[in-house]
Amino acid sequence: MDGHKFRIIRLWLNKTQEEFAKFLGVSLATVARIESGSLDVSPRVKARLVSRIDLDEDFFAFYEKMRKIS
Template sequence: MDAMKAKAIRYFLGESQEKFARRIGVATSTICAIEKGQRDITDYIRAKLVRIEASLSDEFLLFFEHFRNC
């Protein structure tokens, strides 16, 4: 799990940084810093993101490929 995939998950869900931060249980500033590459993803956050990703539809894979190539 890296910053780009974390951001792609948030975009796929259509959530603001604030709402996504609440979902994960961290501060909005933490999400912002991760997405900018200014902060590493902790094991706690990585575990939350992996669980969220596992619950997403297969469409996320296509979305992420496009997101990564933009």
């Protein structure tokens, strides 16, 4: 997962970077660095995402839309 996908998930959840950081139990700086591409998404953060969200068909439609305009 890259920072762009990470950001799209945050936007899908309608969270600010600060809210998303709290949701994942990481720092705001970590979220910002991942989204900017200066930090890879760690296995720990990926595991937390998987355990806390359910990506359904609506998400994948949203993802495709965001991918095209970004």
